[in-house]
Amino acid sequence: MKAPVKALKALRETGVTIREATPDDAVGGVPPRWVALPEDTGEVAALMRVSAAHDLAVVPVGDGTKLGWGNPPERCDLLIDTCCLLLGSGSVAEHSSGDLVARAAAGLPLDVFNSMLSQFRQELALDSTLRAGTVGGTLATAVAGPRRFRYGTARDLLIGITVVLADGTIATSGGNVVKNVAGYDLGKLFTGSYGTLGVITEATFRLHPIPADRRWVTVDLPAAAEPGSPTAQAALAALDALVAELAASQAEPSAIELEWPDLTGGPTVSVLVEGVAADARAEAVRKSADEYGNARITTEAPAWWATPPGEEVLLELRVPPSAAHPALRAVAARGLPARVRGSVASAVLLVALPGDVCEVEFSGFVTSVRDDLRRLGGGLTVLAAPPDLVRGIDRWGPSGALPLMRRVKERFDPGRRMSPGRFAGGI
């Protein structure tokens, strides 16, 4: 029997539903052979044991909304689709409302999870986006929306996680029975791991009561004129002053977001205040913001809130919070039509470039902005880009943590079968 036939037979013998992959299942252009639809953690473990025995490369998939992020895998035999996963109890989520804690199966879409919790006036304090990913995908990509400023990211709200490792071992955070992963904080490791360490099957989160009320205060700042000109410097300085004032404000904003669709025009800043007396606190924010432009209060978020500024060519910039202003200057100085959006007070910004940017311009932009950010103590990651554009570019950029990350990968996946090559340094 040929190797793939044997492997398929062994996969089928697990009793898990397996189907042939179609071109739509490709991950970053790499087609898998098969797609598996396990229904619980035990079935994922059985699939992983077969994959280890037959040297199959495995990629986990949630909603597929960010499957193009990261490097394409070096090889891909089996997609493990988490859509049908259930908890041991047979449900998709378990909620202890009295303890403000809930457990969810990894494949549960976050918006469905939050609508279940909302019946108890509780929520997982992440932001709803237009295309909600799953619990597992949100952890694996470590993406967070505007409210990271107040509540932190999914990783900060995570209190427990269950994963299946490359050899089929089931490991749960807090438990130290698994010899090869004893001592590791699984939650921290698996957040942002892009499927390279194992498959997340369950996660337990700390919840918050849904705030009694919400208001957004939005202000358009004056145009920056020519990038690099004295007026542009003044515009950035005004933005800096406003953000510093808001971040320290007694109105305690939950989010301070920047929208800058055209760096030769003016930026927009929008602030979310939540909870009791949101109205009065929004009024206090409006008064401060009014000194910088015409501020308005709304009960709905701006249309751009919690969405990426583009999909096709998307970069993430991170710097220490005090360095948001020079980071924006670094982007503006390149003179490309960039659209910037993100959590300006936390200095995590997303930059979208037009889909028709040429390879030379793109690589010049990535290299030079990355150099500037490194001097500021930050970095740049290429989240999404067409394959032609990223040829020859390191999507992740240099990282001092690489030797440590390589050691962790070696511990968890010595055979390099979990999403091989997707992460920084070809991990």
Ligand SMILES: Cc1cc2nc3c(=O)[nH]c(=O)nc-3n(C[C@H](O)[C@H](O)[C@H](O)COP(=O)(O)OP(=O)(O)OC[C@H]3O[C@@H](n4cnc5c(N)ncnc54)[C@H](O)[C@@H]3O)c2cc1C
């Ligand atoms: C600017 C921005 C802000 C956002 N803010 C929020 C927010 O605040 N709240 C929110 O709900 N969403 C937010 N999102 C969207 C959300 O983060 C993504 O949709 C989600 O991370 C992707 O989930 P998915 O199920 O589609 O994952 P997929 O696209 O299927 O997979 C993404 C990656 O995760 C890996 N992966 C998927 N599932 C698993 C698993 N179970 N185990 C291991 N690896 C896995 C995949 O292999 C792949 O590498 C935001 C998105 C953006 C761009």
